[in-house]
Amino acid sequence: MAVGKRDIRDVDLTENGPWSDGPPLELFAQIRSECPVHHTSGFAWFPDEAGFWSATTAQDILTVSRDWETYSSELGGILAANVGFPLELARAMFIGMDPPKHDRIKALFQRGFTPRRIAEHEQEIRAITRRVLDRLEERESCDLVTDVAQPVVSRVIGSFMGIDESEDASWARLVNATLGAGDEDLNPGGVRSAIENDIPLVFERCSRLVAERREHPTDDLTSVLVHAEIEGEKLAEHEIVMGFFLLMAAGNDSTKATYCSAMRALMEDPEQKRLLIEDPSLIPAAVEEALRMFPAFAHFRRTATRDTVLNGQEIKAGEKVVMWYVSSGRDESRYEDPDRFDVHRNPEHQAFGAGGRHFCLGTALARLELQILIEETLARYPDIQLDGTPLHVRSFFLNQLKALPVRLR
Numbered sequence: 001m002a003v004g005k006r007d008i009r010d011v012d013l014t015e016n017g018p019w020s021d022g023p024p025l026e027l028f029a030q031i032r033s034e035c036p037v038h039h040t041s042g043f044a045w046f047p048d049e050a051g052f053w054s055a056t057t058a059q060d061i062l063t064v065s066r067d068w069e070t071y072s073s074e075l076g077g078i079l080a081a082n083v084g085f086p087l088e089l090a091r092a093m094f095i096g097m098d099p100p101k102h103d104r105i106k107a108l109f110q111r112g113f114t115p116r117r118i119a120e121h122e123q124e125i126r127a128i129t130r131r132v133l134d135r136l137e138e139r140e141s142c143d144l145v146t147d148v149a150q151p152v153v154s155r156v157i158g159s160f161m162g163i164d165e166s167e168d169a170s171w172a173r174l175v176n177a178t179l180g181a182g183d184e185d186l187n188p189g190g191v192r193s194a195i196e197n198d199i200p201l202v203f204e205r206c207s208r209l210v211a212e213r214r215e216h217p218t219d220d221l222t223s224v225l226v227h228a229e230i231e232g233e234k235l236a237e238h239e240i241v242m243g244f245f246l247l248m249a250a251g252n253d254s255t256k257a258t259y260c261s262a263m264r265a266l267m268e269d270p271e272q273k274r275l276l277i278e279d280p281s282l283i284p285a286a287v288e289e290a291l292r293m294f295p296a297f298a299h300f301r302r303t304a305t306r307d308t309v310l311n312g313q314e315i316k317a318g319e320k321v322v323m324w325y326v327s328s329g330r331d332e333s334r335y336e337d338p339d340r341f342d343v344h345r346n347p348e349h350q351a352f353g354a355g356g357r358h359f360c361l362g363t364a365l366a367r368l369e370l371q372i373l374i375e376e377t378l379a380r381y382p383d384i385q386l387d388g389t390p391l392h393v394r395s396f397f398l399n400q401l402k403a404l405p406v407r408l409r
């Protein structure tokens, strides 16, 4: 985004529309140095959507993330703009609730997502990954997004949710069409179609699954939602559907995003790729580095419940505060040479949130999937190379590639 000599305070992060080439990293660097809590006045195409404050440094994001009483997930929605994802739907997912209800619903899942319980799935995830890579045996080239990442992550989360494999692709399409409604390749009908067609279809298909689980409880996560009791009460139907959608969306999108960005970085820097091939024990550190530089979600948002001050900036009750993880991962006060991908760095980062109540449920699963995906891809295709221009999803929220053409050998 060309800023020229304009005062950074006059620049809106949304002024050129959803980012089609990834987050504007130079602009974020300027914001961090000159005005770290920055204001964007609105959205050109959605005049009814209010503007927002941006928290851009790791320290400010930590402050916002930890203080759920001042910065609510429930009051106003979880994305910078609610258009495309109505508030009542966001609030039906536990990511869009505040304590105590948030904590009670999250607790239903936490035992199944500890690093120890997730490690029990290693063989199964490796087998899924190998099976998907086997399909490339006869091929010279492929698209890592659609041919590798998507089928692997869809089958992994599909198996957790109790979905039949034959439905993976159609669920993936629905999740992409809903979260990526601003990108014409993911949703040619745009935001309107997401609201009028895709979200109702999610409800319709999920309601069928819910009815089946009511009749025949199983040990998958869909059954956990269907049979959950919070203070003696079952979840409402829309809370079950949106709880299901939250897990499906998080599982389908996020790991795919970071795997593809990591592979791109490795192909663009063959020396870093060589280090991993020679010493695969570095792969877990490379996963953390990829999460730091390429967090799957560019932001999540809170709404101020009262007048407050963030890093010297007054914020009024009811105003939006957006935590830009794509910025805090490049925060030069935390990282030396932040734009360099370094498999030895093994950094802490905020890609999974900054440690507050909403800290990602799926961290252990995401880390294991990323590790296996990178290990298996590099072991099979050590000479993998870029074979065309990677394409970014057009979005302020999804920080992911929609195409990553590669030559396998």
Ligand code: HEM
Binding pocket: 073, 078, 094, 095, 096, 106, 246, 247, 250, 251, 254, 255, 258, 295, 296, 297, 300, 301, 350, 351, 352, 353, 354, 357, 358, 359, 360, 361, 362, 363, 365, 366
């Ligand atoms: C690279 C992979 C992933 C990244 C970068 C990521 C990122 C995040 C972030 C930033 C949040 C915090 C949202 C907030 O502060 O409001 C979050 C929450 C969440 N994530 Fe992940 N995620 C990943 C993978 C997964 C996976 C595989 C699952 C599987 C089920 C998952 C499930 C969730 C859930 C359920 C929440 C909501 C937690 C809550 O509200 O307490 N995530 N994730």
